[in-house]
Amino acid sequence: MPWQRSDGRQPDRLRPIRFELDFTRFAAGSVLVRCGETQVLCTASIESGVPKFLQNSGQGWLTAEYRMLPSATLQRKSRELLKLSGRTQEIQRLIGRSLRACLDLKGLGERTITIDTDVLQADAGTRTASITGGYVALVRALEKLQNRGELTQLPLRYPVAAVSVGIVDGEVLLDLNYEEDVRAEVDCNVVMTGNLDIIEVQGTAESGSFNRAQLNRIMDFAEKGIKELLTAQQAALAETR
Numbered sequence: 408m409p410w411q412r413s414d415g416r417q418p419d420r421l422r423p424i425r426f427e428l429d430f431t432r433f434a435a436g437s438v439l440v441r442c443g444e445t446q447v448l449c450t451a452s453i454e455s456g457v458p459k460f461l462q463n464s465g466q467g468w469l470t471a472e473y474r475m476l477p478s479a480t481l482q483r484k485s486r487e488l489l490k491l492s493g494r495t496q497e498i499q500r501l502i503g504r505s506l507r508a509c510l511d512l513k514g515l516g517e518r519t520i521t522i523d524t525d526v527l528q529a530d531a532g533t534r535t536a537s538i539t540g541g542y543v544a545l546v547r548a549l550e551k552l553q554n555r556g557e558l559t560q561l562p563l564r565y566p567v568a569a570v571s572v573g574i575v576d577g578e579v580l581l582d583l584n585y586e587e588d589v590r591a592e593v594d595c596n597v598v599m600t601g602n603l604d605i606i607e608v609q610g611t612a613e614s615g616s617f618n619r620a621q622l623n624r625i626m627d628f629a630e631k632g633i634k635e636l637l638t639a640q641q642a643a644l645a646e647t648r
């Protein structure tokens with residue numbers, strides 16, 4: 408019996424990705440990103456001023472917040488617990504680092520960008536969807552600032568996207584859904600630039616260990632997925648111009 412994914416995808420296929428831009432009205436940039444059944448609302452808000460440690464440095468800052476909604480998962484979770492959890496803290500720091508990497512902070516000037524990522528529905532890959540969608544919200548917000556004449560050029564160094572890759576029953580699989588994620592022996596999250604340079608790799612053997620050959624295959628799958636995500640990001644942004 409050939410090996411089958413629960414949703415019938417080939418091992419190296421992404422879930423369908425969709426970006427709904429300008430999903431909300433008041434944030435400078437907003438997008439609802441859907442990766443299969445995972446849905447994350449990403450917004451980018453820009454304010455003048457920077458945290459104290461950057462005052463008078465001439466450079467800007469980007470920070471990120473991540474939260475799952477109480478009903479985003481099968482079992483409801485309290486808002487308080489979600490706020491305090493170590494997982495939330497870890498994920499929002501990853502999103503912040505990833506999106507800061509793509510910014511020219513000097514070019515941004517003394518402004519602070521806040522990326523808010525709120526998970527409406529969690530079917531695995533919420534941190535990677537937050538980064539991929541957060542980048543789109545960020546660009547949208549910067550373009551609006553530029554259109555208003557507040558920026559002469561976009562302070563962007565390169566695009567950024569992220570994807571998960573895991574090993575389930577010995578098979579390397581791209582972009583796990585929840586059913587796969589809970590069974591995964593290995594769980595990796597990869598963040599890359601438009602040139603496919605690496606910004607961050609998180610990799611954990613949930614049981615046992617994995618070897619170098621498997622890691623190489625994981626990175627090959629990540630590159631393939633991220634290339635497709637970068638194309639989808641650019642297509643979604645181009646539609647609004």
Ligand code: UDP
Binds near residue numbers: 494533
């Ligand atoms: N999950 C959950 N409750 C939690 C944490 C995670 O139901 O408290 C589910 C959710 O579907 C999530 C998945 O487990 O997307 C994988 O979680 P992980 O921490 O690996 O992060 P993610 O893959 O979402 O970045």
